[in-house]
Each structure stands twice: as structure tokens, then as C-alpha cells.
Amino acid sequence: MRKIAHIVNPVVVDQASDLYVAQPITFETMKTAKKFAAGEVAVDLLTAQFPEDRALVPDGFHLTPNLERSVLDFGVFQKKRKLPLLVDILDRLYAATDAEYCIYTNVDIAVQPHFYVAVNALIEKGYDAFVINRRTVEAVYSSPAEIPLMYAEVGEKHPGYDCFVFRRDVYPNYQLDRVCLGILWIDDILIWNLVCRAQNFSVFRKLHLTFHLGDSQTWLKQKYSDYYAHNREAARRALAVLERTHGPLQEIDGFAQNALGVEYAKQLLREEESAETQLKVMKRRLKKRQEMQRMKNGEGAGEMKNAEERQ
Known part of the structure; x- marks a missing residue:
């Protein structure tokens, strides 16, 4: 067993x-x-x-x-x-x-x-x-x-x-x-x-x-932006070690189904924007994603089209 x-x-x-x-x-x-x-x-x-x-x-x-x-x-x-x-x-x-x-x-x-x-x-x-x-x-x-x-x-x-x-x-x-x-x-x-x-x-x-x-x-929440900055730096260090061992992550087969997410994450790690700015951007992206999901769940094709145009 x-x-x-x-x-x-x-x-x-x-x-x-x-x-x-x-x-x-x-x-x-x-x-x-x-x-x-x-x-x-x-x-x-x-x-x-x-x-x-x-x-x-x-x-x-x-x-x-x-x-x-x-x-x-x-x-x-x-x-x-x-x-x-x-x-x-x-x-x-x-x-x-x-x-x-x-x-x-x-x-x-x-x-x-x-x-x-x-x-x-x-x-x-x-x-x-x-x-x-x-x-x-x-x-x-x-x-x-x-x-x-x-x-x-x-x-x-x-x-x-x-x-x-x-x-x-x-x-x-x-x-x-x-x-x-x-x-x-x-x-x-x-x-x-x-x-x-x-x-x-x-x-x-x-x-x-x-x-x-x-x-x-x-x-x-913005009040936790310094914790976000801490984890972002930890992610940078971990990613560097993984890619030295395994090569670029986007070239690994398992990432094919999540390619956009990986590329977006790596983009955030490369950028020098403040943690506060990145949190604001991510919050907006998540809100749009949730809006699209609600539309797909049946709140109207016309509203869904309008949401897509705002992307």
C-alpha cells in the first residue's frame, strides 16, 4: 500500500x-x-x-x-x-x-x-x-x-x-x-x-x-511589500541555482502548459521596479483575470467581449 x-x-x-x-x-x-x-x-x-x-x-x-x-x-x-x-x-x-x-x-x-x-x-x-x-x-x-x-x-x-x-x-x-x-x-x-x-x-x-x-x-496588501521584496530576492537566488543545474526553465517540458506564467514570473524577477509597484500591477492583472472568469461562467457574451477589449 x-x-x-x-x-x-x-x-x-x-x-x-x-x-x-x-x-x-x-x-x-x-x-x-x-x-x-x-x-x-x-x-x-x-x-x-x-x-x-x-x-x-x-x-x-x-x-x-x-x-x-x-x-x-x-x-x-x-x-x-x-x-x-x-x-x-x-x-x-x-x-x-x-x-x-x-x-x-x-x-x-x-x-x-x-x-x-x-x-x-x-x-x-x-x-x-x-x-x-x-x-x-x-x-x-x-x-x-x-x-x-x-x-x-x-x-x-x-x-x-x-x-x-x-x-x-x-x-x-x-x-x-x-x-x-x-x-x-x-x-x-x-x-x-x-x-x-x-x-x-x-x-x-x-x-x-x-x-x-x-x-x-x-x-x-501594500503594507506587506517588504515581505514581497524578501521573497522576490529569494526567488531570484533559487531560480539562478535551478537554471545553472537544469538550464532555462521555459525549455523544460513540464513548463509548456504554464509557459505564460513562467515568462511573467521571470520578467518580474528581471525588472528593478519596487515591490510596491509590482504588487499594484499584479493586483490589477488578477482582478482582470477574475473578471474574465466570471464572464466565462455565464454573465453575458457582450460583457465578456468588453472585458477582453480592456485587456
Whole structure:
């Protein structure tokens, strides 16, 4: 029986944070999906957390050793946010399990009951690294008791990357630098590594396997532009190492399906614009993309044409 290990990073937050509602839902759906997979897939549920966040972790999860450093150890920021480094989380995942495959998701990403069974089925089809794009459901729910209703929502497609599946044995070769969670570029760096070490990589954009409540986009706020700048520099360093080893990323087969995204990311890394300016541009691009998606979902061909003309 194949074993899969899945890690998240829980954090104690106040009631004003989206994570206050989202995390208990994530934990419960992960445990439900593990039960659903019993007898077909062995699943390890793990967490990587700071000492002050241990009490939040529910039964059924294996706590890896506490995180000992954060992005605050590598820079001075206007608003102090104790954001963990991705490498510290994935290092703990690698050390804590002997699973053949590993999964990393953001802690606000809930999963469908058949999630692990479906992941295993994709592996059986020959994919050795892949990303599953989430569905966005309405942010009208507030309790794990409402999870059946969340399961029932089709939701809307979302372009971002927040669920990553990869072979454990290739992880020691990953180049993650000091990129931190909660800020742009973390998904780019991780997906670059998946592709570089995969034999058969894919992005699954239409599978209804994960979901997120609402789309607040806190990672685009200007007040966090210095964290964006930190992650952008980490991305530059990681990209340089990967391309020295593997050649230009756009020439790797796995990037063919995501060529525009790669080229845009590399363009941002080359430019010397301020982090504030880049965040504004990215926010406008995302807004246009979401507008186009709403039009495609049936809000009128005429409106869709007008939106296309504004691109």
C-alpha cells in the first residue's frame, strides 16, 4: 500500500483573521479524507509549528519538531509577522516520514473526502509531481459542522497554486532559499522545483479536490511589500541555482502548459521596479483575470467581449 504524508503549518490567530474559521475546517477535512482512504492509501497527517501554536493542533496529527526561526531572522520589516520559511517546514516533513509521496498545502486549503484516493490515482497514472488548483467557495460558512455544505458547492476556479504533490526521495535536491509562507513567490519557487525534478509533471486546474473559503487576497496588501521584496530576492537566488543545474526553465517540458506564467514570473524577477509597484500591477492583472472568469461562467457574451477589449 502506498503511503502519502501531508503537512500543514497551523498558527494561532485572532478572530479577525480568515484562518480563525478556515483552520478547523482544514483539519477536519484532512482527517475525514484519511478515514475515507483507509485500506487503499496509508496517510500520515503532520504539522510544523512554532511552540506557541502547538495547542491548536488537533488529535490525529503528528507534530514535527517546533520551528525555530522565521523570516524575521533574515530582515527588518515594517510590520512584524512571524512567518515560517518553507524549507523549514518541508525539511521536517522529509525527516518525519518514510512516505513515498509528500503533500504540502496552505493551512486554509480544505480537501474533499476522496482527496487522498484521487491523489493516489493520479500517481498510478504516472504523474510523479503535480499541483492541484483549488475551488473557491463562498465565505458564508463559519463552522466544521457546515462542511457537508462546503463539499456540495461547486465553487469557482482559482488560478493560484496551493496544493503540491511530489516524491519524497527527490526533495533533498530542492532549492527553496529563504522564501517565507503567506507572501507571493512561494508557489513559484515550489512549482519550479517540482518541475525540475519530475519525470511527468502536471497542473490539474479542473479537479474538484480542494477548496478555500472566499478569496481575500491578503498577500497582495501594500503594507506587506517588504515581505514581497524578501521573497522576490529569494526567488531570484533559487531560480539562478535551478537554471545553472537544469538550464532555462521555459525549455523544460513540464513548463509548456504554464509557459505564460513562467515568462511573467521571470520578467518580474528581471525588472528593478519596487515591490510596491509590482504588487499594484499584479493586483490589477488578477482582478482582470477574475473578471474574465466570471464572464466565462455565464454573465453575458457582450460583457465578456468588453472585458477582453480592456485587456
